[in-house]
Amino acid sequence: MIKTIAKPAEKKITGCGECRSTCQSACKTSCTVGNQSCERITRESKIERK
Amino acid sequence: MIHIFDFRDSHYIFDVGSGSLHVCDENTARYLAGKSDSLPEEDIQALENLRREGLLDKAEISVCPQKKKEAKALCLHISHDCNLRCAYCFADEGAYHAAREMMSFETAKAAIDFLLKESGDRRVLEVDFFGGEPLMNFEVLKETVAYAKEEGEKLGKKFLFTTTTNGLLLDEEKGAYLNEEMENVVLSLDGRPEVHDAVRRTVNGKGSFSAVIDNIKRFVASRGDKHYYVRGTYTAKNLDFSKDILFLADQGFENISMEPVVTSIPELAIREEHLPILEREYEILAEEYLRREREGRGFLFFHFNLDLEGGPCLEKRVSACGAGNEYFSVVPNGDLYPCHQFAGEENFKLGNVNEGIVRGDLREVFRTNCLFTRTKCKDCFCKFICSGGCNANNLHFAGDMNAPYEIGCRLMKKRVECAMHILAERKLRKSQENERKMR
Numbered sequence: 001m002i003k004t005i006a007k008p009a010e011k012k013i014t015g016c017g018e019c020r021s022t023c024q025s026a027c028k029t030s031c032t033v034g035n036q037s038c039e040r041i042t043r044e045s046k047i048e049r050k
Numbered sequence: 051m052i053h054i055f056d057f058r059d060s061h062y063i064f065d066v067g068s069g070s071l072h073v074c075d076e077n078t079a080r081y082l083a084g085k086s087d088s089l090p091e092e093d094i095q096a097l098e099n100l101r102r103e104g105l106l107d108k109a110e111i112s113v114c115p116q117k118k119k120e121a122k123a124l125c126l127h128i129s130h131d132c133n134l135r136c137a138y139c140f141a142d143e144g145a146y147h148a149a150r151e152m153m154s155f156e157t158a159k160a161a162i163d164f165l166l167k168e169s170g171d172r173r174v175l176e177v178d179f180f181g182g183e184p185l186m187n188f189e190v191l192k193e194t195v196a197y198a199k200e201e202g203e204k205l206g207k208k209f210l211f212t213t214t215t216n217g218l219l220l221d222e223e224k225g226a227y228l229n230e231e232m233e234n235v236v237l238s239l240d241g242r243p244e245v246h247d248a249v250r251r252t253v254n255g256k257g258s259f260s261a262v263i264d265n266i267k268r269f270v271a272s273r274g275d276k277h278y279y280v281r282g283t284y285t286a287k288n289l290d291f292s293k294d295i296l297f298l299a300d301q302g303f304e305n306i307s308m309e310p311v312v313t314s315i316p317e318l319a320i321r322e323e324h325l326p327i328l329e330r331e332y333e334i335l336a337e338e339y340l341r342r343e344r345e346g347r348g349f350l351f352f353h354f355n356l357d358l359e360g361g362p363c364l365e366k367r368v369s370a371c372g373a374g375n376e377y378f379s380v381v382p383n384g385d386l387y388p389c390h391q392f393a394g395e396e397n398f399k400l401g402n403v404n405e406g407i408v409r410g411d412l413r414e415v416f417r418t419n420c421l422f423t424r425t426k427c428k429d430c431f432c433k434f435i436c437s438g439g440c441n442a443n444n445l446h447f448a449g450d451m452n453a454p455y456e457i458g459c460r461l462m463k464k465r466v467e468c469a470m471h472i473l474a475e476r477k478l479r480k481s482q483e484n485e486r487k488m489r
Contacts, residue, residue, distance in 0.1 A: 008358060038363060
């Protein structure tokens with residue numbers, strides 16, 4: 001048995017630079033890469049939900 | 051490349067190339083790990099289907115993106131002084147191995163001008179007010195925000211501001227201002243009072259917990275739905291740090307982060323022999339995290355907040371942190387460094403906000419640095435999630451920006467596995483709930 005839990009959404013645009021700068025030293029917590037969401041996708045999905 | 055791991059009785063497959071996560075039975079996990087030759091035909095077929103869909107054994111990209119020479123964010127050290135004397139402070143208790151001083155508004159203005167000038171086509175810029183304790187220079191902070199907004203508007207650029215504070219000066223007036231202007235506020239609190247007080251001390255050597263907790267609670271209560279993090283540091287003195295995170299959650303804080311200390315101070319430093327204890331702590335935390343979530347009293351722990359479906363694009367994931375190319379630190383006299391972790395290190399001074407970057411060679415080192423220059427990360431399942439870690443930690447603890455800081459790596463991998471387990475449990479729970487509703 002194998003079941004898919006998560007697969008990345010296809011991204012129409014990459015490298016747009018709208019996401020936050022990242023800080024892996026974690027002094028500033030809010031920015032380690034993997035813990036971010038794509039800000040463009042997040043924003044667009046919010047608009048779609050509205 | 052695939053990564054096979056267990057969490058309690060659950061077996062997971064993470065496909066590194068596609069970023070997909072699968073849950074499977076023990077037989078399938080053993081088969082994929084090469085520990086068993088046999089698998090029922092239907093399961094072999096299921097694996098083949100995943101391969102065809104590009105969700106298993108997908109080829110990985112291995113080309114560094116062409117990073118532009120564009121600035122995006124500044125860490126503005128508006129105060130190189132602090133009203134606390136934390137034992138583990140990487141910033142030399144706020145002074146960064148130099149004189150204690152405050153940034154003038156003139157320097158802060160020049161820093162904003164530098165960022166605007168260097169930002170090319172970027173529309174969203176970030177400024178982090180950092181220290182030392184930034185609220186010790188509150189008037190300059192406010193003037194800088196007003197100036198950045200005004201100048202940004204002229205050029206069609208938006209600023210996102212963050213302040214990191216220890217909470218000591220966070221009265222109602224400052225709180226109201228931060229709520230109005232800050233996209234994010236990071237509040238330093240280490241957890242249980244005795245843990246916090248053992249390391250986060252006032253100038254007079256007293257513990258600071260009782261002096262900050264009410265300020266931080268009041269501020270968070272007034273924050274509404276805006277971003278904040280209560281952020282702690284754990285050290286060798288509190289290897290049972292999950293208790294500190296749960297203590298913070300019990301105080302009503304919903305956005306929490308707790309980071310391992312990075313220091314060479316012997317009594318505080320995380321050592322290799324601590325790792326099994328710490329890894330177990332993350333597992334305990336993950337289980338309690340899920341339990342509280344099921345009971346409707348969940349909270350958000352930053353490192354368990356892994357977004358595999360809508361996360362950053364691959365370009366972002368391989369670009370590493372951007373320090374020294376799109377992100378710079380500015381110290382009170384206006385000197386520029388790749389990031390706050392390098393502030394005060396003469397070899398890493400890039401220039402000054404008035405004259406710009408004069409060490410183009412050093413900027414080029416940072417610009418061309420990416421996941422694929424970190425050759426030791428090549429076979430790591432976590433590489434597209436952590437981008438190879440922190441340049442400064444790598445340099446200071448492994449002697450090379452491209453060599454991973456091993457202790458940080460081990461902890462990162464464990465947190466990512468826990469985060470994946472949480473994602474899976476959440477998804478399976480939802481699907482069971484939906485099935486129940488359908489019946």
